[in-house]
Amino acid sequence: MHTLYSLNVTGLVQGVGFRPYVEELGNKLNLKGSVSNIGGQVLIKIFDDKKGLDILKENLSKLCKNNTVLPGSRVDNILISTETSNENPPRNFFINNSLNIHDNIRFIPVDYATCDKCKSELLDKNNIRYRYPFISCVACGPRITIINELPYDRENTSMKDFPMCETCETEYKTFENIRHYAQTIACHDCGPILKFYAKKRNEINGLVEDYKLEREDAFSKAVKEIKAGKVLAVKDIGGYHFVCDAKNVKAIRKMRQVKAREKKAFAVMFPDVKTIKKLAYVSEKEAELLESNARPIVLLRKREEDGSDTDSFGYNLSEEIDDNAIRIGAMLPSNPLQILLMQEFDCLIMTSGNLAGEPIITRDKDIFDLVKNGQIDGSLYNEREIINPLDDSIVKVTKLDNREITQIIRRARGYVPDPIKINKFLKNDYYAAGADLKSVFALARKNYVTLSGHFGDLNDYEARRAKDRARKIFTKLLDLKPKSFIADRHPGYYSNKDTKILANEAGTKALEIQHHHAHQASVMAEHSLSECIGIVLDGTGYGNDGNIWGGEFLYCKDTDFRRLGHFDYLELIGADNATVDIDKSAMVAMIQAINAKLVDEELLINHPCFKKYINSASLDLLKAALKEHINSYKTSSVGRLFDIAAVIMNICQKNSYEGEAPMKLEALATRYFERIENLNPAIIPVIVKEINGEILVDSKGFMSDLFKLYIAGARVDELAFEFHNSLAKALVSVAIAMRDKTNCSDIALSGGCFNNSLLLKLLVTRLEKEDFKVYLNEKVPCGDGGIALGQIYLGN
Amino acid sequence: MIITMAHGSGGAFTSELIDKIFVKEFDNETVKELEDCAVIPGSKKIAMTTDSFVVKPIEYPGGDIGRLCICGTVNDLLMRGAKAKYITCGFIIEEGANSETLKRIVHSMAETAKEAGVIIVAGDTKVIDGNGGIMINTAGVGFVEEGLDISSRNLTPGDLVILSGNLGDHHATILGSRMNITNSIKSDNAPLTDIVSNLLKEKINIHTMRDVTRGGLATVLTELSRSSRVDIKLEEDKIPVSNAVRDFCGLLGLDPLYMGNEGKCIIVVPKNEAGKALEVIRNSKYGENAVIIGEVKEMAEDKACVYIETEIGGKRILDVLQDEGLPRIC
Ligand SMILES: [Fe+3]
Ligand SMILES: [Mg+2]
Ligand SMILES: [Zn+2]
Ligand SMILES: [Zn+2]
Structure with a gap:
């Protein structure tokens, strides 16, 4: 019998070279056991040696924030459990990659961004993997995206097509090597090869033929093409990206054609945080996210000093990129190829390689077809298969x-x-x-x-x-x-x-x-x-009463819920079309406000959007359709209220992409709020009433007031802010009414509308002042x- | 004259109604006999169908319930390759109906029957409580040539799908009438006799025919794809819809692919016969706007599906009609 110590280590411990570090330490201490990744944590197993365990633990505890031993890592907590085991101890201490199974639960590793060690090797002239675009080690490289089957061994991944060369195999077998037991190990000689594919016109016979390059030639040609304003496909870990120069307006316009994307913002890749800071505000937390293993796209507040985008970056990032949004989607390179590319550019459009509404493209052949059709100008790729596609987060x-x-x-x-x-x-x-x-x-x-x-x-x-x-x-x-x-x-x-x-x-x-x-x-x-009460603000969900819900006040206990109230129903016409042609939806809402005598029909003439409906066949048709309930539905959706409000304030009349109108509304309001810098009392009195025991928010009245203020000449940005502010205030009344009914002060906020940072801030501030304990989504999307x-x- | 319960009593009032309206209009020997049932000649494979019609309003631009109840039943017979021969009709009339309206409807039935080449051989009338509505049930009998096999299970990869004309007219007409909207849209209610008999005459190898009624093209094709276990690919820019209907639908957010028609069918034929079939259809009455809208494909996954290639290159999957007018976008 043996004593088995299990250490559960939490913190920033994955994708930072943590396991090789522990492996090295364990072997120095002559420990018998293993280290493995388990669901975001690290599990260390040590047999028998209590003294060795203590030393190891002491060393790990030193890995605090900003430590220099293992930069990027941070150990938050080490939980030790002890058991007796009749399992035989291994002969040494090793990284257990293939057996990430715990209590019958399998843990499949996420993809890791290129680690610092690999990055410096990549850029080191004397290293055998100098400028090798698929360098990786035991701490970094693709994982889930190339795994076909468990255990995580090379033959169960798409690396099986690239047998190791002798050099790699030696490293693979050597302790203390960062590629010891690294399943994705590869080099110039044995691994995937960088390739470039395009079409070229033969200058002699005029025929269009294939144009193929490899390795450095492929790379430099791609760089040249991007610099010349071309749109290329570049293969990433989890799928293709479409890439072009972020400073070239023509290239961006071409990109919009390729993706059939009229206005929606594109993500931009920068070489480092320092460069991003020239264009956007980056807090410590945001920098941490940018540099975190997932290397997600982080939506950052753009710099807009002196009312212009010009700054030390030396140029404006064009409105073509982001539809004048308040935030820019920025990201850092996460794989070696991107690192090499970002040596050549200080910003690149790096958008998911997909056609409008379709999933991200992963197969080389599908990209070749786009090149052949002339939709994109070329492809920078390799032949390692992507098995599990994943977009950028x-x-x-x-x-x-x-x-x-x-x-x-x-x-x-x-x-x-x-x-x-x-x-x-x-x-x-x-x-x-x-x-x-x-x-x-x-x-x-x-x-x-x-x-x-x-x-x-x-x-x-x-x-x-x-x-x-x-x-x-x-x-x-x-x-x-x-x-x-x-x-x-x-x-x-x-x-x-x-x-x-x-x-x-x-x-x-x-x-x-x-x-x-x-x-x-x-x-x-x-x-x-x-148990909790909750406010769920959302676009569309099928309700238990057959109506379309989306502004819900729920009390949830265990697996049940009770609907304590909702935003008053509005009737809208035309299924999904009502979320796109929002000017029509707003007109339909105004007809209901007019019918309820909340708004005087005469006033429509003063409105830039609604006036086109006056005496029109369209208006007659909409009125008749409302009366006869033709292709209509009743909805409590707050997402639609954002749409309607944006039309009332003449900010946006069509959603050319999902959430366009709400985002523009938020942007205006946020710019205003940043200027006034304090929280004024709300000026639009949104009525919260209780009818037959249901808490109802008077959406029609709210929209009518907004309309009247707009017509009376209110400033649009102030009004946009007041829309958020008054909404937040009304929701606090709702929360208090819910608490009165349930005695519950724990409140959850969810639904896609809470992607709106301003609304969230205004609401949470007020709720906490009223002694609510507020819970939000932080691990999964609120949408x-x-x-x-x-x-x-x-x-x- | 306003119809009352007495007209359904079976007495003198009933006879008056029958004589003045039905027998007069359905002017043929069999119906004049006023026997308990019609005895009619026939010797081939028989096709039979029945359908009830409850449309509101009963008269609308381009047609009325009378024309509709003949077309509906005749077309159902035709879709299996039958030659439609005989029709029976049962009227359920609500008290308060106007006999002038009834007369117009019965006249329209007779005209349509003539056009469709069928004989109305028997009928029945009942009067019930209500608000003056008129409902009609029709049954139809037709003859099918030996050896003809037209069925929803016959779709074969490579076949082409022909649509006989514009989508959405009937549905848009009914909605427009209900809303009291005046526009240029008219119902397409029509018998497809000419199209089908010409195709049969030309010996076109028809795999499948379906009239595109309730639930629209999407529903009909989805059902077919499931019956035959094949995929069907449609091209968005080939789907014919008149400008008037397109505008009407656009504002109301209606999708012509899911709207009902009463004089349209799809005809699925092998690729090599599609050109000829299209020509025959276009030269037939009510087939002038026919087009090839798509192709039958091998089932790509384990579920059969119908998809439409959109103008921006996506593939939208169609399904049978769900609860009308419910949004999905969150
Ligand atoms: Fe939702
Ligand atoms: Mg039918
Ligand atoms: Zn590495
Ligand atoms: Zn190698």
Whole structure:
């Protein structure tokens, strides 16, 4: 019998060279045992040697913030448990890569950004991997995106196509080498080769032919092309990017054509934080996120001093990039190829390589087709297969009064498939389908929930296939056999129908969860709550009464909920079209305000958008359709109120991309708020009333007041701010009314509208003043990307 | 004359109604016999169908419930390759209906039957409580040539899908009428007799035909793809919709792919016959705007599906009609 010590280490311990460090230490101390990554933590196993354990622990405790021993790492906590074991100790101390299994739960590693050691080797003329674009080590490189099967051994990844050369094999077998047992080890001689593909016109016969280059030639040609304003595809770890020069307006316009994306902002890659700081404010926390292993796109407040974008950067980043948004999506290189590229540029557009509405492209052949069609100008790629596609993650930091919180907008590369731990033991294996847009599914066993990447809109053929494929491979990788199935209640969701079929095949019935209940439960799951009140502000969810919900006041206890109230229903016309043609939706809302005698129809003539409807056939048609309820639905959606408010203030008349109007409204309001710098009392009295025991917010009255103030000549930015401010104030009254009914002061805020940092700040500040304990999403998106976690938490 | 319960009593009032309205309009020997049932000649494979019509309003631009109830039943027979022959009709009339309206409707039925080449051989009338509405049930009998196999299970990868004309007219007309909107849109209710008989005459190898009624093209094709276990690919810019209907739908957020029609069908034929079939259809009455809208494909995954290639290069998956008008975008 042996004594087995298990150390659970938490903190910044993954993707920073932590395991090789521990391995080295363990071998120096002659320990017998292993170190492995487990779901965002590190697990160290040591057999018998208590003294050695203490020394190791002491060394690890020194890895505090800004330590110089292992830069980037930070040990927060070490939890030690002891047991007797009849397992045989290993002969030495090693990195256990292939057996990341704990209590029957499999932990699949996330992809790691290039570590500092590899980066310096990459740039070191004397290193054998100098400028090798696929350098990696035991602490860095692709993982989940190239794994086909467990255990995580080379032959189970797409590295199997690249057998190690002798040099690599020697390193692979050498202790204390950073590539000891590194499954992704490769070099110029044996690993993937950088290639360039384009079409070229033969100058003699005029025919268009293939143009192919390799290695440095490929690289320098690509750099030259980008500098010349071309749009290229560049293969990343989890999929392709489309890349062009961020300073070249023509190139950006071409990029917009390629992606059929009229205005929505593009992410920009910079070489380092210092460069980003010339263009945007970067807090300590934001810098930490930018440099964190996931290397996410971080949405940063742009510098706009003196009303201009010009600054020490030496040029303006064009409005073409970001539709004059308040924040810029910035990111740092996360793989060796990007590091090399960013030696040549100080900013590049680095947007997901996908066509409008489709998932990210991962297959070289699909990119070749785009090159052949002339849609893009060339491809910089390699032949390592991407097995599990993952987009760049997107995060932002929202500054509340007393703290900063990280909001995850898209949880993908670098986060997936790290599981989320919940304080609940599931009785069997679960599959939760999430929602149909920004679709993310979850697989869960016991108290671990693994979320997938994002699949876009499941009405898209490729998105649906990508999700189906990912579900199959994730189920296999996690070795789960789902017995319980959960889907959203929406009868028009593909995921609803599909999950019912899956459940049926497994001999059971799918559990259907109301959309906003799941939103609130996602917060409860993150914070281990079993009871709370909540405000869920959202675009669209199918309600239990058959109406479309989206401004919900819920009391949740265990797996049940009660709807304490909601935003008053407005009737809108035309299904999904109502979220795009928002000028029409606003007109329909005004007709209802006029019918309720809240607004005088005569005033429409003074409104820049509504006046076009006066005496028009369109207005007659809309009125008649409202009267006869033709293709209409009733909704409490607050997302739609943002749309309508933006039209009333003439800020935006169409959503050319999702959330365009709300984001523009937020931007105006935020710029105003930053100027006044203090929180004024709200000036629009939004009525919160109780009817038949239901708490109702008077949306019609709110929109009518906004309209009248606009017509009376109020400043648009002030009004935009007041919209947020008054909304927040009304929601506090709602929260107090909910507390009176339930005696519960724990309040969860969720739903896509809380991506709005200003609304969140205004509301949280006020709620905390009223002694509410406020809980928010920090591990999963507050939008539909977080739904699947909530669904799992509501499984019984 | 206002119709009352007495008109449904079976007595003198009933006879008056039958004589003055029905027999007069359905002017043929069989119906004049006023027997308990019609005895009619026939010897081939028989096709039979029935359908009930409850449209509101009962008269609308381009047609009325009378024309509709003949077209609906005749078209259902035609879609299996049958030659439509005989129709029966049952009227359920609500008290308060105007006999002038009834007369117009019955006249329209007779005209449409003539156009469609069918004989109305039997009928029945009941009067019930209500608000003057008129509902009609029709049943139809047709003959199918030996050896003809037109069914929803016959789609084969490589086949092309022909749509006989513009989408959405009937649905838009009914909605417009309900809203009291005047515009140029008219119902497309029409018998597809000419199209089908010409195709059969030309010996086109028809794999499948379907009239595109309730639920629209998306629903019909999705059902077909599931029956035959194939994918169907459509091209967005090929789907014919009139400008008037497109404008109407745009504002109301309606999707013509899911809107009902009463004189449109899809015809699926092998690729090598598609050109000829299209020509035949275009030269037939009510087939002038026919187009090839898509292609039958091998099933790519384990579920059959219908998708439409959008103008920006995406592939949107279609499904059977769900609760009308519910948004999904969050
Ligand atoms: Fe949602
Ligand atoms: Mg029918
Ligand atoms: Zn490394
Ligand atoms: Zn090598």
